[in-house]
Amino acid sequence: MAKKPYFIGVDFGGTSIRAGVVDKDGNVIGFEKRKTQAELGTDVVFERLAVAIERAMRAADVKARQVGGIGIGVPGPVDQERGVVRVLVNLGKGWTNYPLVDRLERRLGLPAWLENDVRVGALGEYHHGAGQGLSDMVAIFVGTGIGGGIILNGELRTGFRGGAGEVGHTCVNGDDGVIDVTGQTGTVEGIAGRAGLERQIREAIAAGQTSVVPDLMQTVGAGRLTSRVVVEALKQGDAPMQSALAAAQRALGRCAGNVMNIIDPEMIVFGGGVTERLGDKFVAPIRKFAQEHYVARSEARRIKIVPGQLKDLAGVVGASVAARKFL
Amino acid sequence: MAKKPYFIGVDFGGTSIRAGVVDKDGNVIGFEKRKTQAELGTDVVFERLAVAIERAMRAADVKARQVGGIGIGVPGPVDQERGVVRVLVNLGKGWTNYPLVDRLERRLGLPAWLENDVRVGALGEYHHGAGQGLSDMVAIFVGTGIGGGIILNGELRTGFRGGAGEVGHTCVNGDDGVIDVTGQTGTVEGIAGRAGLERQIREAIAAGQTSVVPDLMQTVGAGRLTSRVVVEALKQGDAPMQSALAAAQRALGRCAGNVMNIIDPEMIVFGGGVTERLGDKFVAPIRKFAQEHYVARSEARRIKIVPGQLKDLAGVVGASVAARKFL
Numbered sequence: 001m002a003k004k005p006y007f008i009g010v011d012f013g014g015t016s017i018r019a020g021v022v023d024k025d026g027n028v029i030g031f032e033k034r035k036t037q038a039e040l041g042t043d044v045v046f047e048r049l050a051v052a053i054e055r056a057m058r059a060a061d062v063k064a065r066q067v068g069g070i071g072i073g074v075p076g077p078v079d080q081e082r083g084v085v086r087v088l089v090n091l092g093k094g095w096t097n098y099p100l101v102d103r104l105e106r107r108l109g110l111p112a113w114l115e116n117d118v119r120v121g122a123l124g125e126y127h128h129g130a131g132q133g134l135s136d137m138v139a140i141f142v143g144t145g146i147g148g149g150i151i152l153n154g155e156l157r158t159g160f161r162g163g164a165g166e167v168g169h170t171c172v173n174g175d176d177g178v179i180d181v182t183g184q185t186g187t188v189e190g191i192a193g194r195a196g197l198e199r200q201i202r203e204a205i206a207a208g209q210t211s212v213v214p215d216l217m218q219t220v221g222a223g224r225l226t227s228r229v230v231v232e233a234l235k236q237g238d239a240p241m242q243s244a245l246a247a248a249q250r251a252l253g254r255c256a257g258n259v260m261n262i263i264d265p266e267m268i269v270f271g272g273g274v275t276e277r278l279g280d281k282f283v284a285p286i287r288k289f290a291q292e293h294y295v296a297r298s299e300a301r302r303i304k305i306v307p308g309q310l311k312d313l314a315g316v317v318g319a320s321v322a323a324r325k326f327l
Numbered sequence: 328m329a330k331k332p333y334f335i336g337v338d339f340g341g342t343s344i345r346a347g348v349v350d351k352d353g354n355v356i357g358f359e360k361r362k363t364q365a366e367l368g369t370d371v372v373f374e375r376l377a378v379a380i381e382r383a384m385r386a387a388d389v390k391a392r393q394v395g396g397i398g399i400g401v402p403g404p405v406d407q408e409r410g411v412v413r414v415l416v417n418l419g420k421g422w423t424n425y426p427l428v429d430r431l432e433r434r435l436g437l438p439a440w441l442e443n444d445v446r447v448g449a450l451g452e453y454h455h456g457a458g459q460g461l462s463d464m465v466a467i468f469v470g471t472g473i474g475g476g477i478i479l480n481g482e483l484r485t486g487f488r489g490g491a492g493e494v495g496h497t498c499v500n501g502d503d504g505v506i507d508v509t510g511q512t513g514t515v516e517g518i519a520g521r522a523g524l525e526r527q528i529r530e531a532i533a534a535g536q537t538s539v540v541p542d543l544m545q546t547v548g549a550g551r552l553t554s555r556v557v558v559e560a561l562k563q564g565d566a567p568m569q570s571a572l573a574a575a576q577r578a579l580g581r582c583a584g585n586v587m588n589i590i591d592p593e594m595i596v597f598g599g600g601v602t603e604r605l606g607d608k609f610v611a612p613i614r615k616f617a618q619e620h621y622v623a624r625s626e627a628r629r630i631k632i633v634p635g636q637l638k639d640l641a642g643v644v645g646a647s648v649a650a651r652k653f654l
Contacts (some may be wrong), residue, residue, distance in 0.1 A: 173498050261496050
C-alpha cells in the first residue's frame, strides 16, 4: 500500500504544543502552536492538543484522508505497545499512564504513534536536518533536562530497558558534590541543565557577585531561567551567567567526548533553546572540550559536533517521521 | 562451502603469546603459551608467535588442512583491510605498520585475520562466555589500560573512525587534576589503570602510610604492579592498596553506569587480570556504583554486571571467533 502523502507531527511540551502537517521531504506545510496550559488538567489539555492538530490541518488545507497518521513526542517515557504515556513530570500527575494514542485515535479518527520528545527530535535532525545521509548520529538536547537520541545504522536505538540516550545523567565530574534532580552526583545535567545553571547563578550572587539574571527571570522568563533569559543576560555581559554557561559547555564537551569514545558516531548534533538562539557560538566551545577528551587525538578534528538545523521544528518533523516509519 | 572444523586464536600480548586451536563450540582443544620477549625484536618475536601456533596445532593433533584460518588479537589499533598492525606501544617501535597478516600467511600457509585484543576478548565472552544468547553486551577489560568491546544486535561495533569502545578514556571525574598516559584529565584509566593504581600507592606512601606494594612489585611482579601483586597486597591487608582499589572500583562503576545510561546494553562483562583473580569480589562494588549512577532507579537492579567466564582464554577464543566470522 502506498503511504498517504502527509503525516502529522506533534511536539507536546510542558509549555507549548506544536503541531505540523509534514510531507515526505520533511516540509511543514501547515503549523499551529498553542500554549499547553497544563494547570487546566488533562481533559482541557487533551482538547487543546486535538484542536492544535485540526488547525494545523486546516492551515495546510489537508483532509484526514490525505493523512497517514499522527506522531506525538512527549517529555517523558512512553509505553509504545499500549500507546500510553508513562509519566510526564512537567505536566502533572494526571498524565501518568494516560492512554494518549487511544484517545487521539478516537477523537480524530487517525492512527497515532507515541515517542519520547528527545528521540523524535533526533529522528527529525537525522532524516531532514543536520544528520541527513549519515549512518550514525547522536542528538543531544539541552534544556530543563538534557537528553539524547542515538541513531546507529539508520535506526533509533532504544536499548535493552528502553533507556538508551540518557546522556544528561552520565557522570563527568563524580566528586563535585553536585546532586541533580534524580539524586545523582557529578552529572552533566547537574551542571548544564536549567537547575544546574540556576544553582551556579545563586552561588555567585551568594558569593557577592551581581547578576541581572534574577530580574530577567521575572521580566522575560515568567519566573524561570529560560533560554531567552540566558541569552539576554549574556548580551548584558552578566559575569555569573558567562561563568555558568562556560561550566555547562565544559560538562557538555566532556559528555560529547565520552559519547565519541564509547560509540564513535559520525556526528553529534546539539539542540534545545539555547542552541537555537546562539547556534555555533554555543556549540564551538563544546566541540573544543570534546576534542580534548577524545582519545584519538589525530582524529579529533574530524569530530563533527554541530548545532541542529530544524531548531524548534525538530520535534514536529521528527514526530511525523516516527509516524511515517511505524504506522 | 562448509567451513573447516577448527580455527586458531592467538592472544598476542606484550608479556605472553597464547595460541589455541578452537572448535566451533569455543572449546580450546590444543594450547600453547610462551613468553613474548619483545626485547628480542620483531623477527624473533614473529618466529616465537609462529612456533606457538604450530605447537598448539601439534597439541591438538590437528593438521593445517583442518584449520580454516588464524585470528590474532593484538594490544593496539589495526588496519584490517591491509592486515597491518598500526602500533603496539608495549611491544616496541618495530611493530609500527608491521604486515602481520601477510607474514603469517606466508609462514604458515593459512589465512589470517587481525583484530584489537579487547575486541576479540569481547567476541569471546559474547559467543562462548558470559554473554551467550544476548542481543547486546559490552565487555570492559581492566589491566595496564582499560578498553571495551561493544556488541549491538550481535555485531561488534567498530565505530565511524574505528574507535568505538574506548571506555577507559571517558571522563568520570573531570576536575580531579589527574592526567593519564594519553594526556587526558579525569579518565577512568587515570584512576583504575595500572599507572593510576601505582600513582595512588606512591601518593599514600609519600603521605606517610606504609605499604607492602613496592616490595611485592620486586618479588612477585618483576618490577610492575601486576594483578598478582594487587591480590597479594590485598591478602596482606595493605591499606593503600585497598584504598586504590576502592577508588578504581568507583571509577569503573561510574564508567559502567555511563555506558548503561548511553547505550543501555543487556549486560556488562568485566575481564582482565584482577577480575580473573578476584571474580565477583572485584565486580560487586563496581555493580553497586553503576546502579547508583544509572538513571532508571527502578531498573537498576536488573543491570547485569558480571565477571567474564573465559578468563585468560577470552582472547584466544575470541580471536578464533573473529577468524571464523571473517575469513
